[in-house]
Amino acid sequence: MNASTELTSRPRPAESRSGAPAGRRKQTGAQRAGGIALTTLTWVLGLAFFFxxxxxxxxxxxxxxxxxxxxPTLFFVPTLEQxxxxxxxxVLPYLLNSVWATLISAILVIVLATPAxxxxxxxxxxxxxxxxxxxxxxxMLPVAAVIVPLYVAAQQLSLADNIWTLVVLYTAMNLPIAVWMMRSFFMEVPKEMLEAARVDGATLPQMLRQVLMPVVLPGVAATALICLIFSWNEFFFAVNLTAARAATVPVFLVGFITSEGLYWAQLSAAATLASLPVILAGWAAxxxxxxxxSMGAVK
Amino acid sequence: MSISERRSPGRRGPARVVAALLTVPVLLGACAGAGDLGSSGDRTRLTVAIVANPQMEDAMTLSSQFRAANPDIDPVFVSLPENEARAKITASVATGGSEYDIVMISNYETQMWAENGWLVNLQPYIDDNPEYDDADFIPTIRESLSYEGDMYSVPFYGESSFLVYREDLFEEAGLTMPEQPTWTEIAEFASVLDDPANGRSGICLRGLAGWGENLAPLGTVIHTFGGRWFDEEWNAALDSPETAAAVQFYVDLVREHGQPGAATSGYTDCLTRYSQGQTAMWYDATAMVSAVEDPSESLVAGQSGYAPAPVQETDGAGWLYSWSLSIPETSEHKDEAWRFIQWVTDKDYQRLVGEELGWSRVPPGARLSTYEIPEYAEVAGAFAEPTLRALASGDESNPTTLPIPYEGIQFVRIPEFQDLGTRVGQQISAAVAGSVTVEEALEQSQRYAETVGQTYQG
Incomplete structure (x- = not known):
């Protein structure tokens, strides 16, 4: 209802744009109502997504x-039992494996995607x-279509249940997205800036590091974070190509899903724990x- | 990498990049074992692939005792939900992968895999250890895990199917559960006890698509109605009048007096509903008892009666299923693997679980002697006897009134069944949802089954 008020009240401020103070006040009033409605809607949507x-x-x-x-129980005595x-x-070895596969692949992706x-x-x-x-x-090829060849290849190369297999796959999986993202960030950089640097006698590596990088750093950070999130949550390769040595956190999580018993609380505790590193990384960055x-979006 | 950067804060130019890049492999080499789940030192490390279930959870907890008694062996567990575990284990064993030293499989796989030469014959190990007493295994289970008389996997736990019902509601309504109910009787009870106004359905039956989901209970209904998947010549028989009657009955019953949203409801959903008092009857795996009778999880603990799997044309209908442990041929530590298997499937292990974790948590349905333990009989009084009876009556060779070319009660023991069963399960689930009729669902299912049957006719 608030939204409709906002819509119908919109023409009025336009009519009185010529400048009467009363009109302007009216405009702010309507805008305020609309603003409140929008804020409420945002909060409701935000909470719905966060719930x-x-x-x-x-x-x-x-x-x-x-x-x-x-x-559902709303009030309860909290326990750390789970x-x-x-x-x-x-959970720790799984966390270590995840951190390892995620970080190394993200570094490799950035190192390879930047020149590309x-x-x-x-x-x-x-x-x-x-x-x-x-x-x-x-x-474009669904991963399910390549899993058998990948599995057989990993077996033959003695790379089954090896964390490096995941590092390679995650790098390959994220590289195209990273190249596309970083390209759109690089396009934002004014050519004049780089030309000026060249006129000043900067070499290519200098120009990359001292002129380009500081400008596109937010974009690189965003790309790296996306890569981190994708690899951290990756389940399909992890569950099919690892066993005891190289299993990652998502593989650990599904162990709580059983057909004969309910471990919802434990699963929730484990899932909360698993999402913390990504949330923290997102928070920091x-x-x-x-x-x-927004850099890539506004063109 | 960060270390090298910190050590050379003032350095500029490509040298720094090169130094940083060079540091990566060095660090990687140092940490190559960082993610290694539990390093074993000089002990033999056994990788054990298991299906996540409460009984295996307990085995993982108690494995510290095995380690203490066998300091040279270190079992490491890979625990996955049923579908993932089955897919992974099948892929690994079938391609000769050597990731696993012990795999948890069922009576569906054991004979087929033994025939393919993928599993180690465990009979010599069993015969070398007379105190292991394989004659103590429940005979039907033992038989379903044997190929040409030798056991290729040994049961960790076994289950059949039966019907659980609320004794208090039956009493209230003046109903009596017969010693051996028929499906017609069950349908009548369900219509009396169905009380949607109070959020209670007459019965809960699985509708969720899957060969291990809705097709497990439905499979027993098809067979007890005199239906079959294939005739002796491997002609698909899903459109036969008997099968059609069985499927129509199942779909009608669950649509009329079953739980809401039945098309997407599987074992776990029915368990929750029954434990929360939202259904009066439930036909499913005997393994349900540990949750149904646990007062911390169930609101209806102590109020239930158990009846054998309902029948129609046959004398018994309960299914037969066992999670069992076996050693893939590719394992490099067969003897050590056997020592762990022996420990976890031995009579002493049952006692260990009872004493350490509680008698209600003893894995049921594997050994006859479990049912002779007085402490177990005390906690399992309500369901021990029905479980044992259901297990003992499972007949995988003659589940129906007509001759069949396959073995199995709730499944057909052919490799194609996982796929066929899931496709047919999807058709049945659609019929339960009401988006297709039973005739349409069976017509489509018949076509799937014909394709499979043809490969056995040549």
Whole structure:
């Protein structure tokens, strides 16, 4: 209803744009009402999106019986029992594997994507469009279609259940997206700036590091974070190509899903724990991230 | 990498990049074992692939005792939900992958895999250890895990199917559960006890698509109605009048007196509903008892009666299923693997679980002697006897009134069944949802089954 008020009141300020103070006050009043409506809507939407996450975090502090009671338990005595059992089941090695695969692949992606994006934006190579299309076309084959060849290859090369297999796959998986993202960030950089640097006698590495990088850093951070999130949450390769040595956190999480018993509270505790590193990384890079994401968007 | 950067804060130029890049492999080499889940030192490391279930959880907890008694062996567990575990284990064993030393499989796979030469024959190990007493395994389970008389996997736990019902509601309504109910009787009870106004359905039956979901209970209904998947000549028989009657009955019952949203409801959903008092009856795996009778999880603990799987044309209908442990041929530590398997499936292990974790948590349905333990009988009084009876009556060779070319009660023991069963399960689920009729669902299913049957006719 608030939204409709906002809509119908819109023409009025336009009519009185000629400048009467009363009109302006009217405009601000209507705008304020609209603003409040929009803020409320944003909050409602925000909470609606956040609610499942909040519920997961809350459930992690419940007992198993409270976790699946119907109607849901809202008030309960929090317990750390579930977190204790998650640690008892040995979540740490899985976390280490995840950190390892995620970080190394993200570093590799950035190292490889930077020159590629440079060559596709600032100093475009021949047939840039074709190259870009080639990159993105590697994402078109469903992963399920390649899992058997990958599995057999990993077996033959003695790379099954090896964390390096995941590092390579995650790098390959994220590289096309990273190249595309970073290219759009590089396109934002004014050519004049780089020309000025060249006139001042900067070499290519100097120009890259001292002129280009500071400008596109938010974009690089955003790209790196996206890569981190994708690799951190990756399940399909991890579950199919690892066993005891190289399994990552998502593989650990599904161990709580059983067909004969309910471990909702434990699963929630483990899932909360698993999402913390990504949330923290996002939090730390918040400023860069917002700048980076809007940088690519506004063209 | 960060270390090298910190050590050379003032350095500029490509040298720094090169130094940083060179540091990566060095660090990687140093940390190559960082993610290694539990390093074993000079001990033999056994990788054990298991299906996540409460009984295996307990085994993981108690494995510290195995380690203490066998300091040279270090079992490491890979625990996954049923579907993922089955897919992974099948892929690994079938391609000769050597990731696993012990795999948890069922009586569906054991004989097929033994025939393919993928599993180690465990009979010599069993015969070398007379105190292991394989004659103590429940005979039907033992048989379903044997190929040409030798056991290729040994049962960790076994289950059949039966019907759980609320004794208090039956009493209130003046109903009596017969010693051996028929499906017609169950349908009548369900219509009396169905009380949607109070959020209670007459019965809960799985509708969720999957060969291990809705097709498990439905499979037993098809067979007890005199239906079959294939006739002796491997002609698909899903459109036969008996099968059609069975499927129509199942779909009608769950649509009329079953739980709301039945098309997407599987074992876990029915368990929740029954434990929360939202359904009066439930036909499913005997493994349900540990949750149904646990007062911390269930609101209806102590109020339930158990009846054998309802029948129609046959004498018994309960299914037969066992999670069992076996050693893939590719394992490099077969003897050590056997020592762990022996420990976890031995009579002593049952006692260990009872004493350490509680008698209600003893894995049921594997050994006859479990049912002779007085402490177990005390906690399992309500369901021990029905479980054992259901297990003992499972007949995988003759589940229906007509001759069949396959073995299995709730499944057809052919490799194609996982796929066929899931496709047919999807058709049935659609019929439960009401988006297709039973005739349409069976017509489509018949076509799927014909394709599979043809490969056995040549």
């Amino acid at each position: 499942p996450v909040l519920w997961m975090a809350l459930t992690g502090f419940k007992s198993e019986a409270e976790a699946y009671s119907d109607p 977190y204790r059992s998650v640690f008892d089941r040995g 994006a440079y060559a596709l934006s600032i100093k475009p190579v021949k047939r840039t469009q074709d190259v870009l299309f080639f990159f993105i076309s590697t994402k 918040q400023k860069q991230l917002v700048r980076g994401l």
